[in-house]
Amino acid sequence: MNIQLSISLLVSDRMETLGKCLASLKPLLRELDSELIAVFTGKNEETLNLLRQYTSQVIPFTWCNDFSKARNVGLKEARGEWFMYLDDDEWFDDTTEIIQFFKSGEYRNYQCAFYVERNYMDLEGKRYYDADVGRMCRLTPETTFVFPIHENLYPFHEPDKKLKAFVHHFGYARKDRENLENTKTSRNLPLLLEMLEKNPKSPQSCMQIAQEYRSIGEYDNAIRYCRRGLEYARKEKRIYNYELWLQVNLPMLISYTGDLELALKEAEQLLVLPRTLEVASAYLCVTLVASCRDLKKYRKGLKYVRLYHEKILYLRKNPDAALRQRAVGVTMDNVAEEEAPVYVEGLFFSTEAGDLESVCEILSWLPWEDESRISPLYPRLEEWKKKYPQIQNEILAGYDRLYTNNLYVCLQKCLHAEKCGEIQKSLNLWTICAESCPPGFQWELIEIAVRNSFSLNPLVSRMSPEVWNEYTTATAKHKETKTLEQFYEKINPLLEKYPFYARKLEQCCLERLLTSELLESARPAVLLEQYCESVLTDAEALYRPEVLAAPETYALPSQYRFAAIVKDALVLFNKGDLTGCIPLLNAAVQVYPRMSVAVSQLLRSLEEQMHSSQRTVPEEFLILGNQVKQVLHDLMEEKQWEEAYGVSAQLVSLLPDDLDVLRMKQEILHHGTPPVRKNW
Known part of the structure; x- marks a missing residue:
């Protein structure tokens, strides 16, 4: 009988996550010849009862602020060919890949394996970073844990296998970043500082202390330990993963303080060091591109976009080097995720620098076939195109040279063909886009169709x-x-x-x-009649006659009820029954305040007719005017200045002696008009 995998679990009294952790291990225990060893540091009987449901190997351990000692207790009892360890606040999302790794016998070709730890920075799980962690290895007599905090398995031999399986880890997540009580940082920092005191020239301890300070937003302290760690690391013959982490994070932490010039200077100095490997160089380029963007150093930024591209190409051609160059949260995969955003910044840089040749080149670098990576950047690409209308033809020509099936690019090619007068080509490209329209671009396709009288059927039928x-x-x-x-x-x-x-x-x-609009006196009635007819035609198609006969009873949408009332008012208006018309208009405004301006314009027509016939303005007319004035108040409260201006213009003619209306009109003009800046 042979145990393939020993799983060692360090358990305290975190019942809120222990259940998830154990449940995620169940497939491993079911599908593999495996064992679970629980090292229990807690006191809660409920925790023990839950553990005993999964394993009989529960080892009590009195906590002594030394993770390696606790881990070695579980390691000592392990009998498997391979050994895996994790904490009770971690749980796997899916263990299928790990199961296949052992079932297929592939594990016999390796000495160790990495999986991903997804570290969440907030309790909602919205912010996180992924780190490859070496938590699995072949079990030998020499295998042991070292370091009391952030413990490591030793020795850790190659070849190693990188798995995509990952665990969720909320250990560093909290609501209040300033409150360190009962957090891992409050536990880790004293232990790490004590380790550094015993070994004051340890770059690894400096890195781990910097990580803790970064997690709580104390960037100045994190920067201090980054510098100290790099000083010690440079004296070592080998380049270890902690030096890689320190190189990448030092300028990034400086940028978090707001000192972008210093961040740029620091990153440039690190970039030329012979100890800075390709993955670190790519990360430094990402920081440099962001700093150059904010400092408006476009030509320099373009230089680092190109260098980033060069490093990414090298790492893709040399996957073994990419696999070796990794640290906590610093991997080839992670820095490659910045590829599309970096290249889009390069488009802005090259356009600002007037380098149109680079525009075309960088467009060809973008991962157009990877929709998941490129689609979040469509708004930024649209912003780039619209920011430089003077070279829009050149931008569209750049898209036209690309060889890709990407629909966004197809849309740009359609616009280019339209601008060149190639209408049939534009129609062919438009049809391709319409049949599988990129999200958010239906509107532009409609505009193209209207300009060129293309049939909207392929597009609208899918909307x-x-x-x-x-x-x-x-x-x-x-x-x-x-x-x-x-x-x-x-x-x-x-x-x-x-x-x-x-x-x-x-x-x-x-x-x-x-x-x-301030319409001619005859138009409000004509347009309102057209509007009501359109709305009521929809209502007749959607509702039964008995519903339309008593709209208040059935609480129809306000738009339909407004149209029904105004239709009756317009009948009286056309008959010259102005006195009977006004109460209906009063009711219509109450039903659908959005159309108060339209009613005001109709009132202006009524007023003109009354003055022309020298009739006395009825009291209901003034009541309705005051009601529209209240609508104006509401629009101003909501800061809808454009709509408020239209209402105020009507009210001025309706209530010309009302000082409140005149005052409101001035306030609307003040807030709704952008300030005029003059050069003196």
């Missing part, structure tokens, strides 16, 4: 009503009102097969016109 409503609302809000009606006239024929979508766009456009 949900929610996405279409979002588009129509944004279109009505952001387009200039002078071009909005022209745009609607162009897009409406393209929506022939989608009447609901066409009416939704029509309603949004009419709302914009009615709530933001």
Whole structure:
């Protein structure tokens, strides 16, 4: 009988995580010939009872502030070919890869193995960093743990296997970074400082102390120990993983203090040292690119984008070197995750430097085929394109030279073909994008279609009503009102097969016109009638007649109820029954305050008719005016200055002697108008 794997678990009284830890080990115990050894440092009987459900090997240990001694107790009892160790606040996400490593016999080809420890920095699990940890090795008589804190297995021989399996670890997570009580840092720091006092020239202890200070945001102390650790590490013949960590983190920690010039200087000095290997160089380039961006040193930043690219290419061609050059949270995989963001910064740098040749080159470096890496950067790429309109043709031409199936690039090629007058080519590319539209770019595809009268069917047929409503609302809000009606006239024929979508766009456009424009006296009634007809047509298609007959009873959406009331008001208005019209308009404003400007414009038409016929303005007219004034107050409270301006303009004509209205109008103008800066 042969035990493949001994699993040693160090257990205190952390019941909140122990259950998850043990449950994650169950597949290993079930699928492999393995044993679980629990070294128990706690006092809680409940913890013991839970452990005994999983193993009979529970070894009591009195805690003595020495992790190696505690680990060696479990190691002494191990009988497996291989040994694995972990803590009770860690649990595996999935152990399938580890099980296959042993079941397949692959483990016989290696001396040790790494898996990933995912260290969370907050209790919500949103911020974390991954670190490769060597927690598995072949068990030999010489195997032992060293160091009382941040203990290591020794000896740790090659060849080693890197596994993608990972454990969740919340040991460093907390809500209040200033409160160190009951945290690992409060436990670790005194032990580490004591170790350094015994061995004052230990670069590894300096690194571990710097890590603890970094985790609690004490960057000045972390920087101090980084410098001290590097001083000692440089005197050693070999380059160890702690020196790699210190090189990478020193300029990064300096940048956290806000001293970007010093961070840049420090990173540049480290970069030229012969002891700085390729993974560290790539990390330093990432820090240098960020510093150059913030310091607006674009040409220098472009230099380090290129150097980063060079180092990443070297590491990909030399995977053995990449595998050897790693430390806690410092790996080839981690620094390669910065590839796309670094190259996008390079696009900004090269554009600022006027180096269009580099623009095309860097575009070709981006990982276009890896959607998970490139898609988060689409907004940044759009920002780059829009920031430099003077060279937009050159930017689009750069995209046009790329050989990739990426849909975002396809969209840029479509725009380039349109600008070059190659309409058929633009249509072909547009159709490809429309059939599998990149998220967030449906709107631009619609604009292209409207400009060139392309059929919208391939795109709109795949759009949900929610996405279409979002588009129509944004279109009505952001387009200039002078071009909005022209745009609607162009897009409406393209929506022939989608009447609901066409009416939704029509309603949004009419709302914009009615709530933001000082229209000619005849237009408010005409546009309101068109608006109500469109809204009520939708209502008739969606609701039963008995529902529409009593809208208040069935609590229809406010837009529909508003349209029903205004339709009745317009009938009276067209008959010349102004007195009967006003109470209905009063009720309509209460139902749908958003359209108060439209009602105000209709009131202005009523006022003109009353003055022309020398009739007395009824009291209801003034009541409605005051009600619209309250709507204006609400808009100002919400800082909706553009919409508030439209309401105030109507109220000035409606209540010309109301000083409160005049005062509000001035306040709206003050807040809604950007300051004019003059060069004296």
